[in-house]
Amino acid sequence: MARWYYYPGDETNVLEKVRNRVFRKPVPDFPKTILIETQFGCNAGCVFCQYPQLKDELPRGRMSNAMFEKIAKECAGRGVERFILCLDNEPLMDGSIVEKYAILKKYCPESVRNLTTNASLLTLEKVEQLIGAGVVNEVFLSVNGITKEVYEELMVLPFERTMKNLDAFCDWLRAHPDIKQNLRVRVNVVKTRRVAPEIAQMKARWEDKEGFELHVIDMDNRGDQLDMGKEAPLKSDEGDMHPNITCRRPFHTMVLTWEGQSVICCVDYKREVKLGNIHEQSVYEIWNGPWATQLRKEYLAQDFTHLKPCRTCKINS
Ligand SMILES: C[S@@+](CC[C@H](N)C(=O)[O-])C[C@H]1O[C@@H](n2cnc3c(N)ncnc32)[C@H](O)[C@@H]1O
Ligand code: SF4
Numbered sequence: 520m521a522r523w524y525y526y527p528g529d530e531t532n533v534l535e536k537v538r539n540r541v542f543r544k545p546v547p548d549f550p551k552t553i554l555i556e557t558q559f560g561c562n563a564g565c566v567f568c569q570y571p572q573l574k575d576e577l578p579r580g581r582m583s584n585a586m587f588e589k590i591a592k593e594c595a596g597r598g599v600e601r602f603i604l605c606l607d608n609e610p611l612m613d614g615s616i617v618e619k620y621a622i623l624k625k626y627c628p629e630s631v632r633n634l635t636t637n638a639s640l641l642t643l644e645k646v647e648q649l650i651g652a653g654v655v656n657e658v659f660l661s662v663n664g665i666t667k668e669v670y671e672e673l674m675v676l677p678f679e680r681t682m683k684n685l686d687a688f689c690d691w692l693r694a695h696p697d698i699k700q701n702l703r704v705r706v707n708v709v710k711t712r713r714v715a716p717e718i719a720q721m722k723a724r725w726e727d728k729e730g731f732e733l734h735v736i737d738m739d740n741r742g743d744q745l746d747m748g749k750e751a752p753l754k755s756d757e758g759d760m761h762p763n764i765t766c767r768r769p770f771h772t773m774v775l776t777w778e779g780q781s782v783i784c785c786v787d788y789k790r791e792v793k794l795g796n797i798h799e800q801s802v803y804e805i806w807n808g809p810w811a812t813q814l815r816k817e818y819l820a821q822d823f824t825h826l827k828p829c830r831t832c833k834i835n836s
Contacts, residue, residue, distance in 0.1 A: 524770040526816060546815060549597045550773035550806055554785055555590070556606035557582050558613035559777050563637050564675030565663070566750040567709050569741040569788050570607040571675070577788070582777045586797065587619050590775070591626040593802050601631040601657075606776060607788050611640035620654035635659040635707070639676050641684045646691050650698060657703045660685065660731075665720045669713055672752050689729050705732040710835055712759075713752045737836040739763060742786040742828025760833035769815055769829075773806060781805045783814065787828045 524546050525539040539545075558581040564571040594602075602623050604610050613619070623632050634655045641660075649655040662685070664670035667678040692699040706725040708714055718735065725731045740747060740760060747753045768784050775781055775797055776790060783792035792814065795805035805811060814825060823830035 523765070524767065524815075524819065526812075526819075529816070546770050547598075548807060549594075549803060550599065550771060552601045552603065552772040553590075553594065553599055553802070554603045554606060554772060554774045555582065555587070556608050556775065556777045557587065557604050557610065557616060557619055559608055560612055561607070561609040561637075562612060562639060562676070563609065565637075565661075565709075566673055566675070566752050567711060567738055567745070567747075568607055569745040569786075572746060572749065573607075573744065573788055577790075578778060580777050581613060581615070582775075582779065584615055584618055584622065586779060588622050588626075590797060590802060591622050594630075595626040597803075599627060599630050601633055602627065603633045603635055605635050606774065606785055608777075609637055609640070610634060611636050611645060617645075617648045617652075617654065620649060621652075624654045631657050633657040633659060635661065637661045637674065637676060637681070638684050638688070639681045641688060643687050643691060646688055650702065651695070656701070657705075659705045659707050659734075661707045661709075662721070662725075663708050663711075663714050665717045665724060669717055673709075673711065673713060692729075699730075703732070704729075705734050707734050707736055709736045709738050711738060711753060712755050737834050739786060739832060739834040741788065741832075742784065742791075743831035743833070744786065744789055744828065756835065759835040761835075763832040763834040763836075764821065764829070766818075766829065766832065769818060773802060781811075783826065784828060786832065791827050792825065 523543045525543045527545050530536045530539060559577065559579045561570050604616065604619060610616050620632055623630065632655050634649060638660050650658065663673040670678045706721065708718065708721060722733050725733050738756065747757045773781055774785050779797040780790050781794040781797065782790050783794065794811045795808055797805070817825060818829060
């Protein structure tokens with residue numbers, strides 16, 4: 520079971536100390552997961568994602584390789600378990616993404632370097648550059664639906680192009696069994712009523728046939744930054760949601776936008792709760808700074824005064 524967190528030194532009595540040592544874990548002094556939006560923008564229009572609704576309001580740009588390298592260098596040997604190079608964007612749209620994964624491999628060879636993608640741009644050339652070259656060692660594919668009708672309604676992307684890429688990727692893996700054996704590949708599907716009738720077929724296609732994992736993600740309302748009422752295919756999903764007040768993300772994950780803002784969570788795409796900026800401070804300074812520490816302690820006390828996205832975050836788990 521996932522464990523709740525505590526700050527050592529904050530306990531007021533022996534009972535709390537014992538409870539914390541047995542059932543909880545201390546907030547780490549360096550993030551365990553780091554999510555970096557290397558570049559703004561996506562080519563899809565998923566109805567459950569806030570990107571299509573916010574794309575015209577948010578700043579556009581790309582993180583320089585120099586800034587990215589500064590982050591990777593600082594993370595070397597600090598026990599970061601996983602890097603994920605996206606926020607609400609499509610990482611394969613970033614023309615420098617191969618270089619960025621290579622930088623991570625150079626400084627953090629022991630970490631998982633995850634590619635989470637909608638696969639619409641996952642050509643064989645990209646597969647060779649990223650997976651063949653070993654700079655990416657975990658792949659999460661976002662595929663919502665097995666039929667063209669459901670897929671295109673939910674993701675607003677051409678179905679045939681993605682399926683052609685995925686078929687070619689599967690053939691490539693079959694031709695490279697040594698790589699396939701060591702590569703974790705997961706297909707992510709966001710839990711909506713529209714896709715639910717297709718899950719069994721998706722399982723047969725991706726788990727039974729290809730040997731990938733199929734992961735059904737609980738849909739969240741992106742801290743209420745996603746207007747679900749706007750999206751016809753989601754209309755009946757809103758009633759399934761309930762407040763998400765036992766989230767662990769702010770305790771183990773650092774989220775950086777392309778312009779270097781550290782925000783409280785991956786759902787905070789409007790940059791409402793900023794912890795600091797990587798252009799001015801180090802990862803360590805931001806993570807352990809007084810503001811980030813105060814916010815985590817407020818979360819533990821269930822005080823959401825300064826935590827707007829958390830206050831309004833709902834999930835359909
Ligand atoms: C935001 S995307 C970014 C990377 C890439 N564009 C993709 O779709 O894989 C990362 C993951 O978040 C998931 N996601 C998007 N909106 C979500 C929501 N409202 N609740 C839960 N997961 C969501 C996507 O399905 C995807 O697996
Ligand atoms: S979920 Fe991914 S593919 Fe879909 S719109 Fe959001 S960022 Fe783009």
